[in-house]
Amino acid sequence: MAERLAVLQTVVTAVQSNTLLQELRQAACQAAHKLAGVLGMFEKETGTMIARELEEILAGDSPLSPTQTAKVVSLVQELNTLLDLGESTAVEASSSTEIASLLLVDTDPELSRELQVLAQSVQISCTQMKRLESAHNWLRSHTPALTIVSTDTTTSREDSLPMLADLTARTPAVPVLVLAPTDGPDRVTVARAGAQGFLSKPVTAAQVWETATQLLQRARSQAINVLVVDDDPIFLDALRSLLKPWGIRMTGLSNPHHFWDMLQTILPDLLILDVEMPGISGVDLCQAVRIDSTWQSLPILFLTAHKDSQTVQQVFAAGADDYILKPVVGPELLTRISNRLERNRLLQTLSTKDPLTGLANQPQSSADLERLLQDAAHAQQPFCLVVLTVSELRSINIQYGHAAGNGVLQRWGQIFRTAFHSNEVLGYWGNGEFVVGLPGLRKAEMDDRLCDVLQTLRQQIFTAPDGERFQASCSAAVAEYPSDETTIHKLYRIANSS
Numbered sequence: 001m002a003e004r005l006a007v008l009q010t011v012v013t014a015v016q017s018n019t020l021l022q023e024l025r026q027a028a029c030q031a032a033h034k035l036a037g038v039l040g041m042f043e044k045e046t047g048t049m050i051a052r053e054l055e056e057i058l059a060g061d062s063p064l065s066p067t068q069t070a071k072v073v074s075l076v077q078e079l080n081t082l083l084d085l086g087e088s089t090a091v092e093a094s095s096s097t098e099i100a101s102l103l104l105v106d107t108d109p110e111l112s113r114e115l116q117v118l119a120q121s122v123q124i125s126c127t128q129m130k131r132l133e134s135a136h137n138w139l140r141s142h143t144p145a146l147t148i149v150s151t152d153t154t155t156s157r158e159d160s161l162p163m164l165a166d167l168t169a170r171t172p173a174v175p176v177l178v179l180a181p182t183d184g185p186d187r188v189t190v191a192r193a194g195a196q197g198f199l200s201k202p203v204t205a206a207q208v209w210e211t212a213t214q215l216l217q218r219a220r221s222q223a224i225n226v227l228v229v230d231d232d233p234i235f236l237d238a239l240r241s242l243l244k245p246w247g248i249r250m251t252g253l254s255n256p257h258h259f260w261d262m263l264q265t266i267l268p269d270l271l272i273l274d275v276e277m278p279g280i281s282g283v284d285l286c287q288a289v290r291i292d293s294t295w296q297s298l299p300i301l302f303l304t305a306h307k308d309s310q311t312v313q314q315v316f317a318a319g320a321d322d323y324i325l326k327p328v329v330g331p332e333l334l335t336r337i338s339n340r341l342e343r344n345r346l347l348q349t350l351s352t353k354d355p356l357t358g359l360a361n362q363p364q365s366s367a368d369l370e371r372l373l374q375d376a377a378h379a380q381q382p383f384c385l386v387v388l389t390v391s392e393l394r395s396i397n398i399q400y401g402h403a404a405g406n407g408v409l410q411r412w413g414q415i416f417r418t419a420f421h422s423n424e425v426l427g428y429w430g431n432g433e434f435v436v437g438l439p440g441l442r443k444a445e446m447d448d449r450l451c452d453v454l455q456t457l458r459q460q461i462f463t464a465p466d467g468e469r470f471q472a473s474c475s476a477a478v479a480e481y482p483s484d485e486t487t488i489h490k491l492y493r494i495a496n497s498s
Contacts, residue, residue: 004031037326106150114205168194227268290319299340357413365427390432400464
């Protein structure tokens with residue numbers, strides 16, 4: 001902002017000496033435009049009004065009148081007083097790359113040193129806390145991308161479980177990897193607390209890092225990703241700070257010439273474009289996106305400092321879903337983003353979810369299970385596939401009607417959503433078959449989980465349209481990777497052919 005104000009001050013000197021060149025005038029007009037777009041985000045609404053008035057005077061190529069010249073001098077002085085940046089103000093552009101952080105709660109100094117080396121190699125910061133109390137205090141003012149908790153860091157090992165629940169309840173949720181000694185909490189206990197990864201001690205830093213990397217990649221794929229194209233780095237940094245607390249990962253791009261490479265890399269859920277940019281305008285990019293079949297359904301919002309009807313018509317004609325006036329007001333932007341994402345999510349839900357049970361349909365759940373299988377093979381970790389079937393669904397439909405059968409499927413879908421966690425895949429494959437993919441668990445460890453679920457299913461009593469009451473029986477089958485790999489792939493073939 002100091003650099004932009006300096007351009008305007010140069011214009012003051014030029015108009016006072018009657019040496020204003022068109023090139024300098026255009027640069028000053030652009031500087032005023034950028035200040036108008038960003039000052040409101042720093043609670044400088046008066047500055048926004050001043051900058052807009054300066055932009056209007058400096059636009060065009062007609063010679064400035066004496067009145068306009070005096071007004072430019074006056075407005076720049078007002079802006080200089082308001083911002084109070086001073087001539088010696090240093091401007092440092094922050095990186096547009098979000099650096100992830102990792103929290104390690106463990107007393108082992110060697111593990112910490114090795115993890116820090118591995119994390120720094122991919123620009124991830126690693127912080128170690130030796131006590132749970134210190135970790136709680138640190139988490140009050142920090143949100144790590146991943147937390148690794150060793151359950152033997154305290155004499156009361158159950159004290160670590162509330163921390164897991166707290167981290168998974170955050171918005172956005174923080175993935176947790178648990179390192180447990182042989183006499184510590186088992187996989188089922190930590191899974192119930194919300195942990196997404198589990199390793200038994202002793203464990204090497206390489207093993208921890210391998211699992212941590214997978215959890216980070218999974219979390220990134222589930223986060224809301226927004227790509228913002230704006231040639232103002234100050235605006236991008238301010239917008240990133242505004243969106244981050246709401247669990248929105250924002251990638252800023254100040255050079256629109258790199259747009260297509262960034263689009264393919266980020267795979268955003270939503271695109272925000274500035275109308276005016278040098279070389280390629282936001283309108284040009286929007287039109288190009290809309291003629292690409294891959295991105296035709298991508299929600300696009302425009303940010304603009306212009307509210308004239310011509311600009312509004314132009315962005316909607318290009319294929320925009322919405323537009324927001326600069327300076328951006330936080331609650332308004334978040335509401336617009338939420339509305340567009342919710343609409344897009346609804347469309348995706350119609351294509352990926354079974355409308356009756358609310359679970360992922362067969363194509364989507366099969367793809368999710370395949371991803372978990374690949375992760376298990378890569379990390380050499382176990383993986384369990386469970387198939388739960390309404391044994392007599394056909395008989396229920398014949399005897400009580402399809403409405404009764406649908407009621408069974410709906411109730412079971414609700415029970416499964418309650419019983420299993422976000423990092424576990426749930427799906428409905430049709431014909432009364434529900435599938436669950438559970439990473440990191442073996443068959444023997446599935447007994448407690450399945451026992452509770454099956455008991456809940458057995459307790460359900462349904463009422464037919466004629467008032468007759470009945471129950472639905474369940475059959476369950478469990479296959480473990482890698483020992484039952486053939487059985488798992490056979491189930492895939494049956495599902496894909498059905």
